[in-house]
Amino acid sequence: MSNGREMKGTLVLMTKNVLNFNHNVTKADDISTSKIDMHLLGAAGKEGKKTLLEKHPASSSNLGHGQDSLSVTFKLDKNFKTPEAFFIKNSMEYEFFLVSLTLEGNSNDGTIHFVCNSWIYRAQKERIFFVNKSYLPDKTPAFLIKHRKKELESLRGDGKGTRKEHDRVYDYDVYNDLGNPDSKADLARPVLGGSSAYPYPRRGRTGRKATKRDKNSETPSSDTYIPRDENFGHLKSPDFLTYGIKLLSENVITQFKSSSGLRNEFDKFDDIHKLFENGLLHHLPEDVVRNIKEISPTIGERFLKFPTPDVIRVSKSEWMTDDEFGREMLAGVNPCVIQRLQELPPKSKLDASKYGDQTSTITREHLKNNLGKLTVEEALSANRLFILDHHDAFLPYLKKINELPNRECYATRTILFLKDDGTLKPLAIELSQPNPEGDKFGAHSTVILPAQQGVKGTIWLMAKAYVLVNDSNYHQLVTHWLNTHAIIEPFVIATNRNLSVLHPIHKLLSPHYRGTMNVNGIARQSLFNAGGIIEQSFLPGRYALEMSSAAYKNWVFTDQALPNDLVKRGMAIKDQSRPHGVRLVIKDYPYAVDGLEIWSAIETWVKYYVDVYYTDSDVNNDTELRDWWKEVVEKGHGDLKDKPWWPKLKTREDLYQICSIIIWTASGLHAAVNFGQYPYGGYILNRPTLSTRLIPVEGKAEYDEMVENPEKAYLSTFTPEYETLVHLSVIEILSRHASDEVYLGQRDNPNWIDDKSTKALQAFQKFGNKLKEIEDNIKRRNRDSSLRNRNGPVQMPYTVLLPNNEEGLTFRGIPNSISI
Missing domain, CATH: 2.60.60.20 (PLAT/LH2 domain)
Known part of the structure; x- marks a missing residue:
């Protein structure tokens, strides 16, 4: 040489x-x-x-x-x-x-x-x-x-056989691995995906053998295959996060179940406060505590004491006020469901031939006395009436749910009024049950009106709790799991199968996929599996993911863009003179105000980046891009492939929209609905996950108890002790950030793109600078006392969309991806 x-x-x-x-x-x-x-x-x-x-x-x-x-x-x-x-x-x-x-x-x-x-x-x-x-x-x-083509071919595989640990193959499958019929007939679950009855996004294929009792179901395993390069998680946090979820499901919950020290229900609110003051040492026998500690030197210790949730740090009682109840619909853990009321009474979209007339029984008479000087018509026309509507999501499942052990609930509708100070005031709650004479006769409904004292005050507090049970379940099953975790996985698969690592769109999107297939695989093993954590601690039990499948029928990709979502819910009106193209109906709507700034920053970054590499003709000529989008639609979301709303991906405008939605969903939207779970829901009374009975009827012993001891009656109705411990253990993990997390506007490797790509690097730097500016804006708004919904009665600033963060249970920070 x-x-x-x-x-x-x-x-x-x-x-x-x-x-x-x-x-x-x-x-x-x-x-x-x-x-x-x-x-x-x-x-x-x-x-x-x-x-x-x-x-x-x-x-x-x-x-x-x-x-x-x-x-x-x-x-x-x-x-x-x-x-x-x-x-x-x-x-x-x-x-x-x-x-x-x-x-x-x-x-x-x-x-x-x-x-x-x-x-x-x-x-x-x-x-x-x-x-x-x-x-x-x-x-x-x-x-x-x-070489580019050969590498992509190796990532696609041949669609055959059982995947091995060392494989790097990305392929699609339906959700046929949730049940375990060979273990127990009661653990059989329907296959989600591949049918009009149970449509669903696709998951990563593992290729395991079918169960003996059901050839359409895959045999569960504690080692679910994930393409090997997806199976590399948080580096400096070996004591929690994904490992903690597996440990919790396989060991700690077993100890909870075996404990004779757990009662069926809490006796008083103070018992729940002791979870944070004394931890589980107050609730569990010494032998159970010892066993949990022995599971792992540090993880076991963590499961024995819960940190105090933010919602009760300042006050132990403000969570139960009507003001806080309304505020959390705009700034809580599920702030993307509330809608502007546009007709009264509200109507149902359920099939009338099957469910009869499901029109709400809430009337003008119910509302008129709490609108100040306005009439109902004036409040409607002034855009000051809103609805949290969980009726259609729950009514079809109530009969099944109410037949489950220790489960009984309502489908709910809640009407709220926008007061002069910008806060929401609940006016009426409708509690609906299936008609005992048959579904075709419509629902059997009761309307509960606000009251602060006596037995009516107790019933009003319980009615709000039934609403929160609906909302907690819809949040976990649809807003959180379906609309972020499950929705994104097909994009992860399609990107790796069709876009080379040399492709600029692969470089743009891949940071927003980090850890998603891994955490989704663990969720199927330990959270959403038959008899798993979600089925144990949430209202629908065995019907949990089935309910999310029903919601997927109405999912629309383009509506995941935040401005489109707000307009669809009537929470914003299109207005091109505004910075984000919309005008909010409620000015002080923290999730929307902060979220629109994040959305616009993402959209601007995507436009700059795409324009570095593409003209419109380049988009049309890009074979990898065409194959990618075709596979996303026809395979990844194949049950909805014939929907007319899918973008055609013919122009840069199409590409801007598609990439912005993917990035927003994996980053901002997931952060908004995930990292507030423990700060709000760690206090189970503020976000109960199940109810065990209906409101007691006058003349019954339970009614007398409600009159004599309202606190005991309340605790006898909502999330029991065992389910509470399971739920808190999970959401405390899910609400944490790992120390090596990579946040929006950052990359884990400074050399992610060639340093000769000056324009792309400059655009990324501008994106990072814009996010710092947004962070300052959010902090300034949180200090503005005129914005009543930013802190609320619980004095809990809305920080979940602050972009940057550090390790731990911080109630802030937007990771690039769905990694927990």
């Missing part, structure tokens, strides 16, 4: 992995350098000679937490051009996680970056990694085209 040259490189490895908690993850010192060979691919397809790794460098700069590095030297022919890719082969018995390769070339080459983030197994064939450049398919250098 006397006429050649050398190129020095640094290979960075990851040495920690929470999802293999008991697994000895490979460190640099463990690497057998003689069994890892590499070679470069340069311009015109010229391949360099194979070389082996060298010793661990004496010092390595810019290494992240849990990272280590090795040196490599490539000897190259003098005519070898700047590398465009490299190949690597692992001949060791064990795998390692490759973070990146950085090459230092001559003055013409500069520093060359390869972002890898992939497991390298012996079972895998020689792997290729591309330089951090972006190429549209028809503008890719000719020598790279075959």
Whole structure:
């Protein structure tokens, strides 16, 4: 090689992995350098000679937490051009996680970056990694085209067989892994997806064998396959998050169940406060506490004491006020369901031939006395009446739910009035049950009006709690799980199957997919599985995901854009003179005000980025992009493929819209409906998840108890002790941020894109700066005492859409992706 040259490189490895908690993850010192060979691919397809790794460098700069590095030297022919890719082969018995390769070339080459983030197994064939450049398919250098296509083919697989741990294959399947009929007939569940009866987004295919009792259901497993590069989670947080969910479901809940110290219900509100003051030491026998502590030195200890939820930090009683009840519809954990009331009485969209007339029984007479100087007609025309309507979502399932053990509830409608100070005041609550004479005769409904004292005050408080049971369940099953987690997974799969890592849209979207397939897989194993945590602690029990399937029938992709969603719910009116193209009906609507700023920042960033790479004709000519979108619609969301609202993806405008919706859903929307779960719902009385009986009837013993001891009657009706402990344990985990989380406007690797892409990097910098400006705006609004809904009676600032954050239970921060 006397006429050649050398190129020095640094290979960075990851040495920690929470999802293999008991697994000895490979460190640099463990690497057998003689069994890892590499070679470069340069311009015109010229391949360099194979070389082996060298010793661990004496010092390595810019290494992240849990990272280590090795040196490599490539000897190259003098005519070898700047590398465009490299190949690597692992001949060791064990795998390692490759973070990146950085090459230092001559003055013409500069520093060359390869972002890898992939497991390298012996079972895998020689792997290729591309330089951090972006190429549209028809503008890719000719020598790279075959490698680009081959890599995508390997990620698609052949759709056959059971997937192995080392696979990197992305494919689709229906939700046929929730039940376990071979274990117990009662654990059979319907397949979600692939039918008009139970439509659903697709999940990642695992290919496990069918159950013996049901050939359409897949045998559950504690090791659900996830494409290997998706199965690399939080690095510095091995004591919680996804590992904690598995530990909770497999160990801690078993201890809860076995405890003879748990009662069926709490006796007084103070018993719930003791969960935060004394932890579970107050509730569980010593042997159970000891067993939980032994599960894991730190995790077990965490499950024995709950932090005080924000909603009761300042006051233990303001949660029960009408003001706070109304405020949380605008600034709570589920602020994206409330609608402007546009007709009275409200009507149902349920099939009248099956359910009869489901028109609300709330009348003008019910409302007129609480509107101040306005008439009902004046309040309607002035856009001051609103509705939280859970009637249609719950009514079809109530008969089934009420037949379950310890379950009994209503379908609810709540009418609210916008007061002069900008806050919402509940005016009437309708509680509906299936008609005992048959569904076709409509619902059997009762309207409850506000009262503050005596037995009527107790009934009003209970009526609000039934509304919150509906809302808590709709939030978890639809707003949170379906509309973020489940909806995004098909996009993750389609992107990896169809958009090369060289594709600019892959680089744009992939950070917003980090960890999603992994956490969804764990959710199917431990949260939403038959008999799992959700079925145990939420009202619909075995019908939980079935209810979310019914909601998916009405899902519309384009309505997931925040301005469109607000207009559809009547919470905003189109107005192109406004910065976001809409005018809010309620000026002080924290979720919408903060969310629109985040949405607009995302949309602006996407437009700038897309315009760097595309003209309208480029969009039309992009074969990978066309195949990606076709597969999203026809396979990933195949049960809705014939809906007319899908964008056609013919222009840049289409691409702006599609990418903005994906990013908003995975970041801002998920943050808004996820990280407030414990701050609001950690106090179970504020967000009960199930009810065990209906309002007592006068003349019955339960009614007398309600008169004599309202607190006891209330606690006898809503979430019992065991279900409360299960629920709090879960949402406390779900509401936390990992210490290595990557937030909106950030990337986990500064070299995510070629530094020659000046315009794209400048646009990303502007995006980050805009988010900092938005953060200042949110903090300023939270200090404005005239905005009554920003803090409310509980004095709890609306912080969940503050973009940046740090580790822990912080009630703020927008991660790039749905990673918990």
